[in-house]
Amino acid sequence: MQQSSLLTSNHTESYYAATANTTALRNRLESDIEVDVCVVGAGFSGLSSALHLAELGYKVVVVESSRVGWGASGRNGGQIVNGFSRDLIEIEGRYGADAAKAIGEMALTGGDIIRQRIEKYNIKCDLKSGNVFAAFTPKQMKGLEAMCGNWQKHGHDQLEMLGVDQIREHINTDRYIGGLLDRKGGHLHPLNLCQGEAAAFESLGGIIFEQSSVTGIQPLNDRQMVKTAQGSVTANKVVVCGNAYLGNVVPEIANKIMPVSTQIITTEVLGKSLCQRLMPGQTCVEDTNYMLDYYRMTADHRLLFGGGSTYGGAEPSSIVNKLRPHLEKTFPELKGIGIDFAWSGNFALTMTRIPHFGQIGENVFFIHGYSGHGVTATHLAGKLIAQAIEGQPEQFNHFSDLPYYPLPGGRLFRVPLSVIGSWWYIARDKLGV
Numbered sequence: 001m002q003q004s005s006l007l008t009s010n011h012t013e014s015y016y017a018a019t020a021n022t023t024a025l026r027n028r029l030e031s032d033i034e035v036d037v038c039v040v041g042a043g044f045s046g047l048s049s050a051l052h053l054a055e056l057g058y059k060v061v062v063v064e065s066s067r068v069g070w071g072a073s074g075r076n077g078g079q080i081v082n083g084f085s086r087d088l089i090e091i092e093g094r095y096g097a098d099a100a101k102a103i104g105e106m107a108l109t110g111g112d113i114i115r116q117r118i119e120k121y122n123i124k125c126d127l128k129s130g131n132v133f134a135a136f137t138p139k140q141m142k143g144l145e146a147m148c149g150n151w152q153k154h155g156h157d158q159l160e161m162l163g164v165d166q167i168r169e170h171i172n173t174d175r176y177i178g179g180l181l182d183r184k185g186g187h188l189h190p191l192n193l194c195q196g197e198a199a200a201f202e203s204l205g206g207i208i209f210e211q212s213s214v215t216g217i218q219p220l221n222d223r224q225m226v227k228t229a230q231g232s233v234t235a236n237k238v239v240v241c242g243n244a245y246l247g248n249v250v251p252e253i254a255n256k257i258m259p260v261s262t263q264i265i266t267t268e269v270l271g272k273s274l275c276q277r278l279m280p281g282q283t284c285v286e287d288t289n290y291m292l293d294y295y296r297m298t299a300d301h302r303l304l305f306g307g308g309s310t311y312g313g314a315e316p317s318s319i320v321n322k323l324r325p326h327l328e329k330t331f332p333e334l335k336g337i338g339i340d341f342a343w344s345g346n347f348a349l350t351m352t353r354i355p356h357f358g359q360i361g362e363n364v365f366f367i368h369g370y371s372g373h374g375v376t377a378t379h380l381a382g383k384l385i386a387q388a389i390e391g392q393p394e395q396f397n398h399f400s401d402l403p404y405y406p407l408p409g410g411r412l413f414r415v416p417l418s419v420i421g422s423w424w425y426i427a428r429d430k431l432g433v
C-alpha cells in the first residue's frame, strides 16, 4: 500500500469496520502544541504506549495519518498469540540463553496487559480464550513439542499438546495430525480494542488527532518538533509507531523493515450451531506452515479466515479467489459459502522475525517489526517504552540491545531476494516436509 493512501477518513472495508463500536471522527491537528510525549501512529503500538504514559501522568498527544486502528491493528486476525514471531528456542540459538531468559520472561506480558485493560476500562471487544497451533506433519508436531517444553521452562503453565483426536475437539477437520493449545491465547475484535484503548487514553486527558500525517520530525533545541501539513507538536520525547505504513518519514528506520501484506475473508453469518460444530473449542487457530492459514469464528457466528503473505505489501487481484480454496479445504462443508468481506493489510517484517525496538538519539524511540505476530507484542512494547521514558530502560534494552540484521538486498532488492528465499519454505509446505 502506498503512503498516499494513508490520509483517509475511511477504514478499509473489513468485517471490523462494519461492526465497530463507534465511527466518530476526531479532529485534525491544525495548531502548534507542546506536550511531554508525542506518539506517531494510532495502532496498538501507539495506543499502548500512549495509554501507559498517560497512566503514569504524562501529557501525551497521538498523531494519526488516518483513523484510530486504520493500520494492521484494526484489521488483523484478532488472534492473541503469546510470545513473538520467532520462538524462544530460536531466540536462544541466535542470541544466547541470557537474552532468551530475559525475553522469555516477557512472553506473556502483552496478553496480560490486553486482558487487564479490557477489564479495567470495560472494553467491549468480544474477548475469548484459547489459541491452537495446528500441525500437518510429524516434523511440525516435533517443533510444537519443543516449543511447548521450552515455554514451560519459562513459566508458561497453560499449554497442552493435542493429539489427532484431541485437536478435533477444537477444530472439526481432518487436515491436522495434532497441535498445541495455549489457554492463555485467545481472540478478539481488534478494531474495537483499539477504539477502547483510545477512549481510555482520552479519559485520562490524552489527545488523538486523526487524518494528520506526520511529514517529518526534527530537533528543536533539546526537544523534538513533529510536523504535519497544518500543525506541529513539540515534545520532550517522540515515539514512532507507524510500523509497515510509515514509509520514508523517518529515514533512519525506513529500511529496517519490509512491509508484507496478508489477507482475510469473512463468511456470511453461519449461525451458532454450525459454528459450534465446526469449531467446538471456540479458540482461534493458526497452522504451522510457512505460508500459514489463521482463522476463528466471530461473535456474530461467521468464519473469519486469513492467510498468505506477499513481500512488499502488494494485494492479490482477488482476495476471495486466493483464500477460498484454503477455507474450503479446512471445512469442506462450507464449499460455495457466501463471503461478505475481503480485505488486505500490511505488517512489518524484520530479518530475524523478532520485533525491533530502538532509539534515534536521546529523544526519539521506535517500536516496529512484529513480523505478523503483533497483537500481544505491541502491548508489551508500549509498556517498555513507557518504562524507558520513565528512566527504567532495562527491559526495553533487552530488545534494543539485540544485534540488528539488515534485510538482504537493501531497499531496492530486499523484496525480490526475500521472495526467492521464501520459495524454499513454500515448497516445503507443499511437500509436507
Ligand SMILES: Cc1cc2nc3c(=O)[nH]c(=O)nc-3n(C[C@H](O)[C@H](O)[C@H](O)COP(=O)(O)OP(=O)(O)OC[C@H]3O[C@@H](n4cnc5c(N)ncnc54)[C@H](O)[C@@H]3O)c2cc1C
Pocket (backbone or CB within 6 Å): 006, 040, 041, 042, 043, 044, 045, 046, 063, 064, 065, 066, 067, 068, 069, 070, 071, 072, 073, 074, 075, 076, 077, 078, 079, 080, 081, 212, 213, 214, 215, 241, 242, 243, 244, 245, 246, 247, 249, 261, 262, 263, 264, 294, 306, 344, 345, 346, 347, 348, 367, 368, 370, 371, 372, 373, 374, 375, 376, 378
Ligand atoms: C491482515 C493482518 C492480520 C494479522 N493478524 C494478526 C493476528 O491475528 N495476531 C497477531 O498477533 N498479529 C497479527 N497481525 C500483525 C499485527 O496486526 C501487527 O503486528 C500490529 O497490529 C502492529 O501494530 P502497530 O501499531 O505497530 O502498526 P499499525 O497497526 O499498522 O499502526 C500504524 C499506524 O501508524 C499510522 N501512520 C503511519 N505513518 C504515519 C505518519 N506519517 N503519520 C501519522 N500516522 C502514521 C498508520 O495510519 C497506522 O494507523 C496481522 C496483520 C495483518 C496486516
